[in-house]
Amino acid sequence: MNYMERRHQRMQEEEKREKRLKRRNSRMSWLMCLIGIALLFFYKVNMSTVAAKETKSSTSAASVQTASVPSVAASSDSDSAQKTAALAADWRLILVNRSSPLPTDFAVALTTRKDGSRVDERIEAELEEMFRAAQNDDVALKVCSAYRSVSQQKQLYHAESFASGTPVSVQPAGESEHHTGLALDIVTTSYQTLDSRFVKTPAYAWLQKNSWEYGFVLRYPKDKEKITGVIYEPWHFRYVGKDYAKVMNEKQMCLEEYRQSLGI
Numbered sequence: 001m002n003y004m005e006r007r008h009q010r011m012q013e014e015e016k017r018e019k020r021l022k023r024r025n026s027r028m029s030w031l032m033c034l035i036g037i038a039l040l041f042f043y044k045v046n047m048s049t050v051a052a053k054e055t056k057s058s059t060s061a062a063s064v065q066t067a068s069v070p071s072v073a074a075s076s077d078s079d080s081a082q083k084t085a086a087l088a089a090d091w092r093l094i095l096v097n098r099s100s101p102l103p104t105d106f107a108v109a110l111t112t113r114k115d116g117s118r119v120d121e122r123i124e125a126e127l128e129e130m131f132r133a134a135q136n137d138d139v140a141l142k143v144c145s146a147y148r149s150v151s152q153q154k155q156l157y158h159a160e161s162f163a164s165g166t167p168v169s170v171q172p173a174g175e176s177e178h179h180t181g182l183a184l185d186i187v188t189t190s191y192q193t194l195d196s197r198f199v200k201t202p203a204y205a206w207l208q209k210n211s212w213e214y215g216f217v218l219r220y221p222k223d224k225e226k227i228t229g230v231i232y233e234p235w236h237f238r239y240v241g242k243d244y245a246k247v248m249n250e251k252q253m254c255l256e257e258y259r260q261s262l263g264i
Contacts, residue, residue: 120181
């Protein structure tokens with residue numbers, strides 16, 4: 001084989017190698033393309049799965065949160081109910097009138113004062129404190145009537161019924177605040193008549209200004225007759241405790257209004 005024949009043979013072999021390379025490169029290009037497509041597909045599928053899991057997780061969390069709201073609300077409602085029940089049971093806020101007669105099982109521990117009147121022993125210290133403060137201001141206070149038993153109230157009610165035909169200032173037995181030992185008819189040594197003229201005395205002026213500081217409030221104000229169901233009694237004061245008396249005085253509320261504001 002001469003030189004020209006060998007050269008021609010090499011050229012043919014090189015052409016064959018180039019063709020094989022081209023075919024291999026082509027196959028590699030297609031393979032890489034397919035791999036790219038596959039990777040892109042799996043990426044999208046994976047992202048969709050993650051997104052679905054996150055959505056499910058968020059939904060579950062939201063569900064848990066939503067489910068927990070009623071529990072919180074229930075707890076809040078329970079606390080509110082307990083507070084309301086505690087207020088309703090507070091002896092200082094007891095309501096006794098014609099719509100709310102004295103409970104049949106009611107009992108109170110009484111103490112007898114120097115003047116012979118009897119009151120709930122829990123209010124004695126503040127009552128004495130109030131009387132001393134008034135005396136220091138040259139105002140003489142006097143208890144005209146305090147605790148009354150049901151039988152005593154019945155006698156008073158019958159006596160007023162006999163005298164006037166229709167009792168006005170005396171409540172029926174079992175429906176008077178005087179049964180609680182928390183109510184007092186207060187007058188002054190210079191004027192001891194239970195009528196509207198008591199408002200002209202220094203004693204009334206002093207009580208109006210200062211009684212709440214010792215836990216006492218005017219029980220039957222003039223502008224609250226339709227609410228209390230009792231005529232104006234400027235001499236009738238009721239112990240509700242210093243904290244309650246302060247609020248009632250500031251808001252000018254009678255006991256019925258204050259209890260209603262507390263939800264009881």
